[in-house]
Amino acid sequence: MTKANAISLTRSLAAHAVLLALSAAFALPFIWLVITSLKPPRQIFEFPPRWIPDPIQWSNYREAIQAFPFIDYTINTLFVTLSGTFATVASSALVAYGFAVVRWRWSNLFFLVMLSTIMLPGQVTAIPVFIIFKQLGWIGSYRPLVIPAFFANVFFVFLLMQFFRTIPRDLVDAARIDGCSHLDIFWRIMLRLSKPALAVVMFFSFTGGWNDFMGPLMYLNDDRMYTLSLGLQQFMAQHSAEWHLLMAGSTLMILPIVALFFFLQRTFIEGISLTGLKA
Amino acid sequence: MRLIRQGIDNEYLTGMAFILPWLAGFLIFVAYPIGCSVYLSLCVYDGMRPPEFIGLANYASIFRDRQFYKSLWNTLYIIFLGVPLSLVFSLALAMLLNQKRRGISAYRTLIYMPCLTPVVAMSVLWLWIFNPEHGLLNLFIMRFNDLLQSAGLGLLRLPVPGWMNDPLWAKPALIIMGLWCVGGTMLIFLASLQDVPRTLFEAADIDGANWWQKQRHVTLPMLSPVIFYNAVMGFIGGFQYFTQVYVMTDGSGNPNDSTLFYALSLFNNAFPHWRMGYASAQAWILFFITLGMTLVVFRISARRVYYHGA
Numbered sequence: 001m002t003k004a005n006a007i008s009l010t011r012s013l014a015a016h017a018v019l020l021a022l023s024a025a026f027a028l029p030f031i032w033l034v035i036t037s038l039k040p041p042r043q044i045f046e047f048p049p050r051w052i053p054d055p056i057q058w059s060n061y062r063e064a065i066q067a068f069p070f071i072d073y074t075i076n077t078l079f080v081t082l083s084g085t086f087a088t089v090a091s092s093a094l095v096a097y098g099f100a101v102v103r104w105r106w107s108n109l110f111f112l113v114m115l116s117t118i119m120l121p122g123q124v125t126a127i128p129v130f131i132i133f134k135q136l137g138w139i140g141s142y143r144p145l146v147i148p149a150f151f152a153n154v155f156f157v158f159l160l161m162q163f164f165r166t167i168p169r170d171l172v173d174a175a176r177i178d179g180c181s182h183l184d185i186f187w188r189i190m191l192r193l194s195k196p197a198l199a200v201v202m203f204f205s206f207t208g209g210w211n212d213f214m215g216p217l218m219y220l221n222d223d224r225m226y227t228l229s230l231g232l233q234q235f236m237a238q239h240s241a242e243w244h245l246l247m248a249g250s251t252l253m254i255l256p257i258v259a260l261f262f263f264l265q266r267t268f269i270e271g272i273s274l275t276g277l278k279a
Numbered sequence: 280m281r282l283i284r285q286g287i288d289n290e291y292l293t294g295m296a297f298i299l300p301w302l303a304g305f306l307i308f309v310a311y312p313i314g315c316s317v318y319l320s321l322c323v324y325d326g327m328r329p330p331e332f333i334g335l336a337n338y339a340s341i342f343r344d345r346q347f348y349k350s351l352w353n354t355l356y357i358i359f360l361g362v363p364l365s366l367v368f369s370l371a372l373a374m375l376l377n378q379k380r381r382g383i384s385a386y387r388t389l390i391y392m393p394c395l396t397p398v399v400a401m402s403v404l405w406l407w408i409f410n411p412e413h414g415l416l417n418l419f420i421m422r423f424n425d426l427l428q429s430a431g432l433g434l435l436r437l438p439v440p441g442w443m444n445d446p447l448w449a450k451p452a453l454i455i456m457g458l459w460c461v462g463g464t465m466l467i468f469l470a471s472l473q474d475v476p477r478t479l480f481e482a483a484d485i486d487g488a489n490w491w492q493k494q495r496h497v498t499l500p501m502l503s504p505v506i507f508y509n510a511v512m513g514f515i516g517g518f519q520y521f522t523q524v525y526v527m528t529d530g531s532g533n534p535n536d537s538t539l540f541y542a543l544s545l546f547n548n549a550f551p552h553w554r555m556g557y558a559s560a561q562a563w564i565l566f567f568i569t570l571g572m573t574l575v576v577f578r579i580s581a582r583r584v585y586y587h588g589a
Contacts, residue, residue, distance in 0.1 A: 091300035098297025123562040128312035151304020250400035
């Protein structure tokens with residue numbers, strides 16, 4: 001082996017050692033989560049801790065599912081999240097098209113107004129919005145969590161605008177000359193060509209809804225209507241020492257997101273590098 | 280001429296129609312609430328009885344409230360310690376992951392994964408990791424201390440903190456938890472690292488620059504807009520910091536108000552206590568603080584940030 005080869009081999013080994021150590025550090029909390037979720041309760045506080053539960057107690061999962069009505073909460077969460085995702089993506093795409101593709105007077109003015117709302121902390125509007133929903137009698141229903149999604153999300157509008165602008169203008173102009181309406185162009189050209197960006201927006205919107213905690217905390221008061229976030233928090237407030245059940249519940253809550261991520265990974269990474277954005 | 284005019288007018292209506300969802304939402308959920316909020320901040324309002332005008336009294340009592348200063352201090356603490364730490368950490372990770380090696384995408388995925396974890400589940404998990412007696416972190420620290428002891432280095436032993444039970448260590452604990460989920464920031468840095476033109480590094484090589492000089496004089500200036508963007512997002516995020524503390528302290532901001540952050544204090548005033556006028560005033564003070572901080576950051580960035588090709 002030549003000297004140069006030896007150096008590059010050592011470098012490569014060192015790089016992999018560092019990367020492996022870091023990945024292990026990042027994975028460790030997840031590993032600990034799963035280990036704890038499979039322990040019989042008496043082994044949780046053992047010292048020194050056991051790395052492999054004995055016996056592996058799968059029944060923790062069954063118990064967690066029964067202890068807080070996991071299936072009901074999953075259905076509630078799916079309902080809120082899926083309808084919210086559909087509404088946000090549809091409305092944000094329309095608005096993005098209106099700003100990025102349609103050319104009209106004052107669009108810049110409206111765009112500036114939209115831009116400036118980003119500076120406004122959510123806390124400023126949260127209280128009056130709560131009062132509006134209260135006067136409508138919507139507290140305790142899913143409406144405050146779903147209805148606002150129909151009015152577009154500024155962040156997603158930006159993301160989609162950036163993407164729409166990369167699509168050649170000639171396509172739009174050609175379609176216009178052929179007598180295509182803007183709604184047709186939006187539906188038949190823009191949406192078809194924007195699948196990676198739409199996937200990113202859908203994923204962000206879905207995880208945002210799945211993870212949302214403050215919304216359900218403010219608006220839901222019947223514990224049968226709770227979402228997973230609120231349900232898990234309430235369960236912990238009541239059973240703070242039952243770590244095996246808490247870890248089993250957390251694992252069940254994390255899994256769908258991770259599965260969705262791997263399912264969408266290819267489109268997702270493509271979309272992120274194309275739009276250069278994050279959650 | 281008439282045709283063209285008509286065309287523009289048509290486009291005007293079409294454009295308005297497309298942005299209508301946002302425009303309606305803006306009027307209902309932003310513009311009207313802003314007006315309401317200004318008025319409410321000048322009132323006593325408990326959500327039931329009609330608001331009663333009291334002028335600037337809410338603002339005056341906020342500036343006399345010890346909890347306000349406490350929450351401001353806690354928030355600035357986590358911003359000025361947490362944001363720089365997570366920027367440096369995520370940039371270092373991005374540089375490390377910006378190599379061409381076998382299996383690099385697996386490493387990237389693994390390090391990105393934590394930021395996918397639902398915040399409530401993550402907070403529950405870390406509360407268990409921070410458990411003073413049985414938590415993973417303290418088990419490691421105790422093990423490490425034993426090793427030092429047996430190596431005759433007992434003097435170097437690390438403290439075994441009570442983390443979320445100790446007013447001194449609760450905020451550092453939250454910062455550590457934050458470092459675990461820098462994946463999103465890391466990914467942005469990674470994408471912009473890959474956009475740095477290779478020719479710049481080749482030019483630096485020809486000039487005989489070493490690794491550090493290349494990072495300092497090529498990578499860092501090229502990344503400065505992204506670093507700036509992430510810093511601003513970090514500042515804003517610090518003032519929104521809510522769910523983690525709410526879950527880990529059951530909404531209390533304990534121990535001893537050491538995790539009473541601005542957003543939590545505001546929420547607690549508005550909802551469990553129904554002091555909605557007071558909380559609205561808090562929200563406006565928050566607005567001016569973030570506005571001021573953002574202006575300062577912009578001022579600094581005008582000198583420090585390099586926009587390539589702009």
